[in-house]
Amino acid sequence: MISFNVPPYVGNEEKYIKEAIESRKICGDGGFTKKCNAKLEEMTGAKKALITTSGTSALEMASLLAGIKEGDEVIMPSYTFVSTANAFVLRGAKIVFVDIRPDTMNIDENLIENAVTPLTKAIVPVHYAGVSCEMDKILEIGEKHGLSVIEDAAQGVNAFYKGRALGTMGDFGCFSFHETKNYSMGEGGAILINNEKDVERAEIIREKGTNRSKFFRGQVDKYTWVDLGSSYLQSELNCAYLYAQIEDPELINQNRLRAWDMYRELLSPLRDNGRLELPTIPEGCVHNAHMFYIKLKDIDERSAMIKHLRKYEIGSVFHYIPLHSSPAGQRFGRFAGEDVFTTRESERLLRLPLYYGLRLDEVEFICEKVKEFFK
Numbered sequence: 182m183i184s185f186n187v188p189p190y191v192g193n194e195e196k197y198i199k200e201a202i203e204s205r206k207i208c209g210d211g212g213f214t215k216k217c218n219a220k221l222e223e224m225t226g227a228k229k230a231l232i233t234t235s236g237t238s239a240l241e242m243a244s245l246l247a248g249i250k251e252g253d254e255v256i257m258p259s260y261t262f263v264s265t266a267n268a269f270v271l272r273g274a275k276i277v278f279v280d281i282r283p284d285t286m287n288i289d290e291n292l293i294e295n296a297v298t299p300l301t302k303a304i305v306p307v308h309y310a311g312v313s314c315e316m317d318k319i320l321e322i323g324e325k326h327g328l329s330v331i332e333d334a335a336q337g338v339n340a341f342y343k344g345r346a347l348g349t350m351g352d353f354g355c356f357s358f359h360e361t362k363n364y365s366m367g368e369g370g371a372i373l374i375n376n377e378k379d380v381e382r383a384e385i386i387r388e389k390g391t392n393r394s395k396f397f398r399g400q401v402d403k404y405t406w407v408d409l410g411s412s413y414l415q416s417e418l419n420c421a422y423l424y425a426q427i428e429d430p431e432l433i434n435q436n437r438l439r440a441w442d443m444y445r446e447l448l449s450p451l452r453d454n455g456r457l458e459l460p461t462i463p464e465g466c467v468h469n470a471h472m473f474y475i476k477l478k479d480i481d482e483r484s485a486m487i488k489h490l491r492k493y494e495i496g497s498v499f500h501y502i503p504l505h506s507s508p509a510g511q512r513f514g515r516f517a518g519e520d521v522f523t524t525r526e527s528e529r530l531l532r533l534p535l536y537y538g539l540r541l542d543e544v545e546f547i548c549e550k551v552k553e554f555f556k
């Protein structure tokens with residue numbers, strides 16, 4: 182059996198969790214949290230990185246930090262995970278969905294400006310599969326209209342756009358360390374703060390709206406409630422698990438890239454024969470092998486492929502019912518322009534197994550079975 186996903190485990194996780202237990206500090210902001218924050222800053226060059234309880238809570242923090250309020254509009258693709266939208270709906274915003282590009286499944290940067298209205302406050306590009314959105318154009322639109330740019334880089338840890346780490350180009354970047362992501366702590370995430378002016382407020386929001394971080398640094402003599410906030414601090418036990426994986430991020434990265442490259446090599450004859458489509462990595466993008474997907478003819482062919490692979494106990498999955506067609510998406514959002522690609526492409530996409538430790542002979546086996554389907 183080849184599962185679709187196996188949570189990453191590189192070897193030092195237990196040792197570090199034991200260290201956290203023995204340090205007699207297992208709540209947030211202990212030694213491992215600080216090590217993870219510093220490591221993420223080193224990997225990305227971000228001004229400030231703060232570990233959170235999830236990618237979802239990092240997005241919620243970004244929404245608070247961007248000052249999103251009732252009646253604001255926030256632009257994003259419809260082809261994304263629900264948390265991208267929920268974080269802003271929770272603050273009373275209306276979601277404005279924009280179509281995607283079929284080559285990367287990312288928001289079509291050329292359609293964003295048409296969706297801007299006087300109510301627009303933010304653009305949320307989602308770097309699907311760890312492949313960057315066209316950020317030069319998106320940042321230019323943000324600048325021109327005075328909008329916050331919040332990168333949903335949940336899938337984009339250790340991926341780059343023209344030499345810049347995903348998550349560091351907008352005002353805020355959000356990472357996820359869910360067990361299905363490249364680096365994991367079970368449940369967890371991080372927010373990257375890219376402007377110095379937002380750092381202090383980010384620490385306050387993350388500490389339930391108190392100035393406790395300042396208190397611990399001895400900058401104030403008592404701590405108190407100063408702003409909105411919630412509990413976005415991650416446990417030290419989870420941070421110890423994550424630290425083992427990001428200590429040398431290339432261990433996981435290179436292993437995943439090898440499997441990804443092999444998938445592409447072995448499936449390219451099928452692409453050349455027009456049987457299926459493979460992911461595109463635009464020039465200037467360095468991806469992190471977060472995902473390997475194929476695109477079939479249509480939803481029926483995809484269902485048949487899933488069934489075919491299941492016969493050989495190969496787990497393949499699809500995801501994202503486009504948000505604009507979901508009950509909550511209809512209530513809280515609208516689609517700007519025409520849905521040319523979002524629905525059509527989402528129905529054709531199928532993800533193949535990809536995780537740290539997936540063996541190359543397993544990739545070969547999977548590709549053989551994909552080929553067999555077309556015989």
Ligand SMILES: *Cc1c(COP(=O)(O)O)cnc(C)c1O
Pocket residue numbers: 235236237238261262264265307333335336356357358359368369370
């Ligand atoms: C995984 C993911 C999230 C949410 O992250 P969690 O850590 O599961 O809360 C948000 N957006 C995208 C695009 C994701 O893939």
